[in-house]
Amino acid sequence: MLPLELIRKDPERVKRAAQLKGEPAPIDEILQLDEKWRGHLHRAETIKAEQNRLSKEFAQTRDPQLKDRLREMADRAKADLAEAEAVKRQLDDLLLRVPNLFHESVPVGESEADNVVFREWGSRVELGFEARTHFDLGEALGIMDFERAGKVAGSRFAFLIGEGARLERALAQFMLDVHTREHGYIEVLAPVLVNSASMTGTANLPKFGDDAFKVEGQDLWLIPTSEVPLTNLHRDEILDADQLPLKYTAYTPCFRSEAGAAGKDTRGFIRLHQFSKVEMVKVTSAEQSMEEFERLTADAEDILQRLGLHYQVMVMCTGDMGFAQYKKYDLNAWCPGLGRYLEVSSCSVFNDFQAMRANMRYRPARGAPPRFVHTINGSGLALTRTIDAILETYQRRDGTVAVPEVLRPYMGGLEVIGER
RNA sequence: GGGGAGGUGGCUGAGUGGUCGAAAGCACCCGCCUGCUAAGCGGGUAGGGGGUGUAAAGCUCCCUCGCAAGUUCAAAUCUUGUCCUCCCCGCCA
Numbered sequence: 001m002l003p004l005e006l007i008r009k010d011p012e013r014v015k016r017a018a019q020l021k022g023e024p025a026p027i028d029e030i031l032q033l034d035e036k037w038r039g040h041l042h043r044a045e046t047i048k049a050e051q052n053r054l055s056k057e058f059a060q061t062r063d064p065q066l067k068d069r070l071r072e073m074a075d076r077a078k079a080d081l082a083e084a085e086a087v088k089r090q091l092d093d094l095l096l097r098v099p100n101l102f103h104e105s106v107p108v109g110e111s112e113a114d115n116v117v118f119r120e121w122g123s124r125v126e127l128g129f130e131a132r133t134h135f136d137l138g139e140a141l142g143i144m145d146f147e148r149a150g151k152v153a154g155s156r157f158a159f160l161i162g163e164g165a166r167l168e169r170a171l172a173q174f175m176l177d178v179h180t181r182e183h184g185y186i187e188v189l190a191p192v193l194v195n196s197a198s199m200t201g202t203a204n205l206p207k208f209g210d211d212a213f214k215v216e217g218q219d220l221w222l223i224p225t226s227e228v229p230l231t232n233l234h235r236d237e238i239l240d241a242d243q244l245p246l247k248y249t250a251y252t253p254c255f256r257s258e259a260g261a262a263g264k265d266t267r268g269f270i271r272l273h274q275f276s277k278v279e280m281v282k283v284t285s286a287e288q289s290m291e292e293f294e295r296l297t298a299d300a301e302d303i304l305q306r307l308g309l310h311y312q313v314m315v316m317c318t319g320d321m322g323f324a325q326y327k328k329y330d331l332n333a334w335c336p337g338l339g340r341y342l343e344v345s346s347c348s349v350f351n352d353f354q355a356m357r358a359n360m361r362y363r364p365a366r367g368a369p370p371r372f373v374h375t376i377n378g379s380g381l382a383l384t385r386t387i388d389a390i391l392e393t394y395q396r397r398d399g400t401v402a403v404p405e406v407l408r409p410y411m412g413g414l415e416v417i418g419e420r
Numbered sequence: 421g422g423g424g425a426g427g428u429g430g431c432u433g434a435g436u437g438g439u440c441g442a443a444a445g446c447a448c449c450c451g452c453c454u455g456c457u458a459a460g461c462g463g464g465u466a467g468g469g470g471g472u473g474u475a476a477a478g479c480u481c482c483c484u485c486g487c488a489a490g491u492u493c494a495a496a497u498c499u500u501g502u503c504c505u506c507c508c509c510g511c512c513a
Contacts, residue, residue, distance in 0.1 A: 041470060045482045052482090055494050059438050070493035081482095238430085238467085366449065370467080 001095045001356050004034060014098065020108055020318040023099040030098070033091040040084035047077040096206055100353040102318055103290070103327040109317030115330070116317070121301065122310035124334050129397050133337035134388040135268040138164060140399055141418040144269060155266070156258060156273045160387075163417045167390070167403075168276060168383050170410035172251045175278040175303055175380055183299045185249035185280060190229035192252055193220045198232040201358030203324035210259045213273075222255035227377045230281035232358055238370045239362040245284040245292050249380065252277065269384050270342065276383040282376040285362065286352070289374035290327075293349035297329050300345045300380040306406045309389050310334040312341060326351040329378075333385070337392035342385045347378030 007014055011027050018025035051073045058066050107116050138144030143164025149157040160168055179185040199205040199221050204212060213222040223229060230248045239246070254277050258264075265271035280299060284292045297313070304311045316328040325348040332341035352372035355361070361370035394402040400418040403411055 038470070041482085045470065048483090049481055051493080056438070058493055067493050074493065240430090366465090 001353065002098050002100070003356070004030075004091075004095065007031065007095075007098070008034065014101070017101045018099050021099050021102065021321065021323070022110065022319045023323055025098045026094045027098070030091060030094050033087055033094065037084055037087040037091055040080050040087060044077050044080035044084055047073055047080065051077060093206070096200065096203075096357070099323045100326055100350065102321065102325070103349075105315075106321065106327050107315060107317045108319075110319040111317075112320050114317040115314045115320055117312050118315045118329065119313040120311070121305060121313075122308070122334075124310055125336055125393050127336060127395070131336035131339075131392060132395060132399070133268060134335065134391040136337065137391050137395055137399060137401065138269065141401070143167070143417065146269075154273075156271065158269055158272055158384075163411075163414070164387075166411055166414075167387060167407070167417065170407045171383050171386060172276065172278060173410050174407055176249060176251055178303060178306070179249040179278070179280060179299065179380060183247075183280075183302070185247040185299075188230060188233070188248050188250040190223075190226050190250045190252055192223050192226075192229075192255075194223055194228050194232065195219050196221070198228055198235065198358075201232045201235050202228045202354055203357060204228060207323060211257055213255050213257055223252065224256050225254050225277065225377075225379075226250040226252040226279040227281060230279060231283075231354055231375050231377065234283060234360050234373075235358040237360060239283070239360070239373065241285065241362055241364050244362060244373070245282050245288055248281045250279050250281075252279070268338075269388055272384060278380050278383065280378050280380045283360065284374050284376065285364070286371065286374055289349055289351065289376060293327065293347065293376045296376055296378050296380075297331075297347040300331055300347055300378050303381055304331065304333060304344070307386070307390065307404050309386075309393055311344070322348070324348075324350055324353055326353065331381070333389040335389050335392045337395070338388070342388055344381045344385045344389065345379040348376065350375045350377075 002014060007027060007030055011031060015025060015027050018027075051070060054066060054070055054073070058070060107114065109115065135144060135146065139146070141164070143161055145159040145161055146157075149159050152159075176187055180187050193215065196205055196219050199209075199212070204221075204224060212224045215221070229252075230250055233248065234246070253274055255274050256272075258271060258273065261271060280296055282292050282296055301311070301313070311331050311333045314330045314332060316322075316325070316330060321328045328346060328348040330343050331345035331347070333344045335342050351374050354375045355372040360373050360375070362373050363370050390404060391401050394404060396402060396416075400416050402416055403414055408415060
């Protein structure tokens with residue numbers, strides 16, 4: 001969330017940013033409630049101060065008249081305080097609904113169409129024959145099964161079978177190895193069920209609860225991304241400056257209800273209720289964050305390059321970047337069978353927006369007051385869609401698929417999927 | 421699931437109604453002392469919020485001893501609920 005202080009001082013700036021993001025922001029209500037809150041608080045505190053003073057006097061004198069007066073003061077202070085707290089709760093709830101500002105380098109725009117190609121690597125593969133889709137290939141090879149997944153779980157689920165399952169495991173291992181051994185991340189195995197406080201910390205709540213699955217009757221949510229447990233790892237902590245930047249990576253399943261995506265990407269291994277992802281999360285100081293954000297994006301790109309997959313780095317425009325993000329890149333990999341780019345990674349920097357929600361701070365120097373950290377995350381990469389890009393890019397005329405060089409050691413030396 | 425113990429500052433840990441935001445120790449910081457280091461001596465060091473201040477500083481008040489509610493003029497301390505941790509028994513991958 002944004003500091004209340006900023007909203008008090010420069011409400012117009014916050015309104016403008018929200019407008020360019022296409023997000024509603026209840027700034028005027030916040031300012032009203034803020035004034036109301038401070039009024040009640042001030043009154044309660046004035047009474048309380050007097051009460052504390054007289055209470056000490058009473059301890060000495062035991063004057064029964066004073067006791068009556070104190071009782072009456074306590075009631076008044078309690079009433080004002082209760083009122084102040086009620087208003088503050090409303091205020092806090094509204095604060096959680098104010099979108100983040102954005103970095104000056106973010107292009108202004110309204111929709112996906114206004115995103116900008118920032119960088120490109122490789123080029124569209126020349127197959128020399130008509131490209132098939134990953135689901136066409138996958139089903140023919142017997143490594144993907146959507147129909148039986150529909151029976152067992154429902155629509156938007158999939159089985160990976162045999163060499164398909166092995167391919168995902170190989171990819172996960174490969175990505176984790178590169179990130180831990182070469183990019184300096186610490187591997188984490190995280191809970192995939194988290195509580196509401198964690199969901200609020202990363203800004204998945206209160207606004208986006210409909211996108212996630214909740215466990216009935218319990219304060220537990222299936223994670224939509226391991227960003228949630230990783231970012232919340234240090235919730236309510238004060239870190240030392242020399243611990244920063246903290247860099248974590250985790251391989252987890254992710255669960256999304258895909259509410260509002262009805263009819264979109266219903267075919268194929270693209271938009272599922274459950275998919276796997278290797279995630280990267282960084283916790284940094286304010287000074288480091290933009291640089292670490294670029295590096296994290298490069299770490300994700302490194303995986304795509306080693307896999308030999310053509311991709312574009314898109315800078316998301318204000319209208320498409322999301323509620324919480326300060327700046328966001330999407331990495332889109334080319335899928336010749338689909339004839340379009342698929343988003344295989346999304347890398348974001350949040351400034352202190354998540355840190356304020358999650359109360360994550362660090363001490364810049366010994367004895368110095370704590371400051372909020374900055375948080376960054378990105379997929380490195382989403383496994384399902386990376387599999388799509390691999391199948392479609394490395395397919396051969398006979399419907400088999402070559403295994404990218406770097407994955408072969410992870411697949412027991414297998415060079416071609418589907419060859420018999 | 422049943423029984424028991426406990427949650428206090430960066431850490432260890434004392435504190436069972438006011439003199440406690442909190443002893444003591446550790447760690448850390450500043451100073452003194454000493455060829456250097458160690459030891460010793462003195463001082464300092466929780467977080468949040470309101471008001472004041474151009475701001476930094478400062479001043480001042482309020483809140484916080486897992487969380488929530490209650491009793492009381494007054495709660496770390498008493499009551500209830502809740503969450504979490506640990507131990508024993510049962511069950512279980």
